[in-house]
Amino acid sequence: MxxxxxxxxxxxxxxxxxxxxxxxxxxxxxxxxxxxxxxxxxxxxxxxxxxxxxxxxxxxxxxxxxxxxxxxxxxxxxxxxxxxxxxxxxxxxxxxxxxxxxxxxxxxxxxxLRDDDGRIALSLKQYLWQRGRDRWVESALARFGERWRTLGMPSRRLLLHNMVVQCRDGRAERLYVIDGLGWPDMLPLADLVPALARRKAGQRLRDLDNAIEQLLARQARHGDFGIHGWLPDARREC
Ligand SMILES: Nc1ncnc2c1ncn2[C@@H]1O[C@H](COP(=O)(O)OP(=O)(O)OP(=O)(O)O)[C@@H](O)[C@H]1O
Ligand SMILES: [Mg+2]
Structure with a gap:
């Protein structure tokens, strides 16, 4: 910047x-x-x-x-x-x-963030809802998680509608966080102590994994997608 x-x-x-x-x-x-x-x-x-x-x-x-x-x-x-x-x-x-x-x-x-075909990339929430935890998103999540933890990236809870999946040839390739960044604490000690930042980033990733499981369990029970994170096809062509 x-x-x-x-x-x-x-x-x-x-x-x-x-x-x-x-x-x-x-x-x-x-x-x-x-x-x-x-x-x-x-x-x-x-x-x-x-x-x-x-x-x-x-x-x-x-x-x-x-x-x-x-x-x-x-x-x-x-x-x-x-x-x-x-x-x-x-x-x-x-x-x-x-x-x-x-x-x-x-x-x-x-x-x-757009896919390689030019369409606006889907939220992680929508990708998972439409395609489940396929092997491409699984490896994109693993690569993302490794970097997120290593860098000790500051965030609040990682929400599935605040993450975007960039696809190449229709397969998940890369994940980005587009919202919810920064530590929520009044005095973010983690900004000064990298080991603490990595530990907290690791906790956010475990919570993310739980959120994914909860979303898929809700879908299996025929529950609602919810109001956030859905991009209709026509909007993706903007
Ligand atoms: N840089 C981006 N590239 C692609 N899609 C994006 C980008 N930023 C936002 N989006 C899409 O727009 C949606 C809403 O964006 P964003 O999360 O920034 O809004 P918000 O109102 O701040 O969200 P919240 O409801 O979490 O407060 C996201 O769920 C995502 O699908
Ligand atoms: Mg948001």
Missing amino acids: SNDLIQQRDVVTLGGVDAAFARGGNRLCFVDPRSPERCIKTLRADRSPAAKRRAAPLFKRLKPLASFDDNRQEARVFRRIERRIGQEAFELIPRLHGFVSTDLGEGLCCDL
Whole structure:
């Protein structure tokens, strides 16, 4: 992340809320009209920092407004990751390209992960739901896990809809974490003690494995996919 936090003056037209290829619990994701290799994330109008602060417990309301802004928080965490872990981190997370002004407010620009056929990559949750734990995703998970632990990557719980599977020739090849980065602790000791970071990253991977098993067990019981992480085919062609 180099020149990336420089606010750009031109307003990028995203084309309205319905043009988003994905809608998370907090943000809308658009293909960057200036480059198909990048996406722009804007805050959902109903999840503004002010609204989130109002809904927070009393003691958390004392925190500055920016701490309720997912894009600002993400940019801060990425700067920290780049400083502490360095370029190798970007084997596992997309690169950020800074803030841009859009017709839907401030947006944060990052690499858009696509499969080799050009379609937007699926979330790990959707891949597993559609194809199960096949041998390609199994080895992609093993490679991802090895690097994640070795680098001691900081994250909250790794959620299946916050990870993306990049496919080559229709087979899972590489996994990325696109959201939920950074230690949640007030004083992240793990930032100062690499062995602790590796231990915590290892715990996140064990929790991820449990989350995968729970998803597949839910599917076996004919349960619901849930609201997050599904990309309809048409949206993948954006
Ligand atoms: N860089 C990316 N490349 C490909 N797909 C992405 C990328 N970023 C996000 N997505 C897709 O968009 C969805 C929502 O994105 P994201 O998790 O950033 O939104 P959010 O609102 O912050 O999520 P949450 O509900 O976890 O708060 C993801 O589940 C994923 O399918
Ligand atoms: Mg998310």
